[in-house]
Amino acid sequence: MGRIYTLVNQKGGVGKTTTAINLGAYLAYYGQRVLLVDLDPQANATSCLGVDKRQVKGGVYEALIGKSPALPHILLNPRLKISLLPSTPALAGAEVELVPELARETRLREAIKPLIERYDYILIDCPPSLGLLTLNGLVAARNGLIIPVQSEYLALEGIGMLTQTVQRVRAALFPELSIRGVVITMFDRHNLSRDVAAEVQKHFPQQIFQAVIPRSVRLAEAPSYGQPISLYAPSSTGAQAYAALARELLAGDGIQVSP
Ligand SMILES: Nc1ncnc2c1ncn2[C@@H]1O[C@H](COP(=O)(O)OP(=O)(O)O)[C@@H](O)[C@H]1O
Ligand SMILES: [Mg+2]
Secondary structure, three states: OOEEEEEOOOOOOOOHHHHHHHHHHHHHHOOOOEEEEEOOOOOHHHHHOOOOHHHOOOOHHHHHOOOOOOHHHOEEEOOOOEEEEOOOOOHHHHHHHOOOOOOOOOHHHHHHHHHHHHOOEEEEEOOOOOOHHHHHHHHOOOOOEEEEEEOOOOOOOOHHHHHHHHHHHHHHOOOOOOEEEEEEEOEOOOHHHHHHHHHHHHHOOOOEOOOOOEOOHHHHHHHHHOOOHHHHOOOOHHHHHHHHHHHHHHHHOOOOOOO
């Protein structure tokens, strides 16, 4: 049965989408069947994988509002062996449209249930907010949350609010919700980055991934070629870091791969 992880941090620009794409790409590289769910109306993950948003007929929106199952909207990138449940502009309306609906926070969990057997890993990329879409992402995170934290000043600002939201979700909707790990992103050699890493370590002592993602121009360039780093610049430091993160996740999940 597949594992479901949700990438969440209500701060924008911390590396959620970059991590979803590149972790997903390396999990696929190591032989896993991967589905990426683009839960952000901005559709960054969808475009980063080279999908033309205007060509997409449906996606996660249709599944959330119960208009159709998710399966027929899944796109496969055969080169990467990654599947994508894309975001479409309509998703922007879901935040409001779902408000009066029954079971509005469990829509995504139910929508991806029929897909669990088809994939080894389902990664959900959340928007930068703590609204109803992100709540759906939290409730669907069967195996836990992956929280990217950018190594910058005030990195942990807002983490308290995220932790509170996680506790509320545990109390009301999903008692088993766990934090699988915190990933430090955009690390550079400055002392500030080290301080932030130490601070994060203090805050989440048991849950920090050993793999640290460096700041890398290659990682920022890859999306404009519609490619993950594993294709665009496989020998770059950013690629090596995401490969290491994928191996760490796999090892923690008890899945053996050769390096
Ligand atoms: N490790 C990194 N090094 C350099 N640039 C990065 C790195 N990670 C992300 N970026 C860039 O930073 C911006 C924000 O990253 P993104 O993954 O879209 O964040 P989020 O999804 O949390 O909003 C993007 O332009 C992305 O290309
Ligand atoms: Mg994003």
